[in-house]
Amino acid sequence: MNHVYLKDEHEIFRRSFRRFLQKECVPYYDEWEENRLVPRSFWRKMGEQGFLCPDVDESYGGNGVDWGFSVIINEELERVGSSLVGIGLHNDIVIPYLTSYGTEEQKRKWLPTCVTGETITAIAMTEPGYGSDLANIQTTAILDGDHYLLNGQKTFITNGIHADLVIVACKTNPQAVPPHKGMSLLVVERNTPGFTRGRKLNKVGLHAQDTAELIFEDCRVPKENLLGEEGKGFTYLMEKLQQERLIVAIAAQVSTERMLELTLDYVKSRKAFGKAISKFQNTQFKLVEMATDIEMGRTFLDQLIAEHMEGKDIVAKVSMAKWKLTEMARDVATQCMQLHGGYGYMEEYEIARRYRDIPVASIYAGTNEIMKTIIAKNLGL
Structure with a gap:
């Protein structure tokens, strides 16, 4: 494939990544499909070889390369199988929220382990009954002293079982008019009190990709975990x-x-x-x-x-x-x-x-x- 945005170094990287997948992924993919889960050990191997979050700045453990390397990673993962979609979500959907809107303290706290594969991320937008109607989500986060009290339920969350760090779309001002102006993003960490996982959802396809329900019941999230500005989530x-x-x-x-x-x-x-x-x-x-x-x-x-x-x-x-x-x-x-x-x-x-x-x-x-x-x-x- 002669992509207009790729240079020789990209193709060298592609060959290296393809060899890695042939050794560490392809022989086990059917087993992962049967087990309904990509093991965390594979995420760590991806991180060890520099295949996670390649465009993250070197100061946070990444390689600081252009987005063409991410395109290659997504293409080669898809060639193996669609159940690896959660890795692309981690690299190119969730992590950019942290790099773009996170404070320096948040970046130094979370990004290095995201790069190594020790921390797996997810983003929680969809709710039961509120799929594409994002502005009218019902999950709320009300400030209570030094914490937000987060309440609500999310569904169809990619990486929902493995996730150690979840960016949650919620209403910090439920009375805002129009409604989307009351939305904010909170970062919820594994083992936060009040955060539980519901079912690992049984899907028609993408069998190895863990997809889950997430439940927040008076979940106490430190106000330092607000991502960006309050009310700017949408x-x-x-x-x-x-x-x-x-x-x-x-x-x-x-x-x-x-x-x-x-x-x-x-x-x-x-x-x-x-x-x-x-x-x-x-x-x-x-x-x-x-x-x-x-x-x-x-x-x-x-x-x-x-x-x-x-x-x-x-x-x-x-x-x-x-x-x-x-x-x-x-x-x-x-x-x-x-x-x-x-x-x-x-x-x-x-x-x-x-x-x-x-x-x-x-x-x-x-x-x-x-x-x-x-x-x-x-x-x-």
């Missing part, structure tokens, strides 16, 4: 959603590339009616259509990544990519499974796992319907 979330949605688009694109690769190999080796099924015109047309869509998706995505790395505001384009590439991935999964025939429905074939893993990408980080409303607004509609 603004911070909006500022970081561009990168979050770009991460989802990258994973969707890589997944489609992998599914096409698997299917091309399969149709060339599988025979029916005396010849390889790749020789049938219908098979060829389906694969040609998918290959064309995937190539166009890659071209658009690479340009967006380059623009994002340049610091440009590309919210509308990223919304387009998140919507279009996740829909394409779901369509490709269906067509590739069909071309595998009955074998495509068997768990030992990777296409079956891809088929069940990919649909959620059109739901999380803002549903694709939300993406369309963002695009419409930017079109002046």
Whole structure:
């Protein structure tokens, strides 16, 4: 892949990371899927080798490199399997909140162990009954002396079981008008009194990715754990959603590339009616259509990544990519499974796992319907 934003040092890094995954991840991935959990030991190995939070400044233990290295990490993890999505969330969704809005004291306290893999992070936005309606969340945090009393429930939280550090979106001023102006971000640490975990959720796909309910009952959070300014939480979330949605688009694109690769190999080796099924015109047309869509998706995505790395505001384009590439991935999964025939429905074939893993990408980080409303607004509609 000749990405416009990558240089020789990025490709050297890619080869190194791919070798690491072949040794430390690929042989165990099926076992992790069966156990419904990526072990903490793998996180620590990632940290030891410098594959966590690569863009964090060296003063906090990171490598201080450009975001192209994070793109490579996300691409190579997705090539192995979508259940590794929690690592990308840690590196490129949660940690940027700490680096952008954290105080110097907070950064020195939390970032070094996030880089080593000793501390695993999560972000808790979604609530039962309040999915995309972020401004109307019901979790509250009321200041009581030197602590906030945090009360509420979160659900569908990626890394929810492993998380040692959770950024919680909550209302510090429930009476604020409009409601989003009362939202703040609190950092809740493991073992904080009043913080418990509910069920590890049993999902259709992403089996090795731990996803959980989080419960806060008079959870006493030190006021020093307020991230940024009180009342600015909604603004911070909006500022970081561009990168979050770009991460989802990258994973969707890589997944489609992998599914096409698997299917091309399969149709060339599988025979029916005396010849390889790749020789049938219908098979060829389906694969040609998918290959064309995937190539166009890659071209658009690479340009967006380059623009994002340049610091440009590309919210509308990223919304387009998140919507279009996740829909394409779901369509490709269906067509590739069909071309595998009955074998495509068997768990030992990777296409079956891809088929069940990919649909959620059109739901999380803002549903694709939300993406369309963002695009419409930017079109002046």
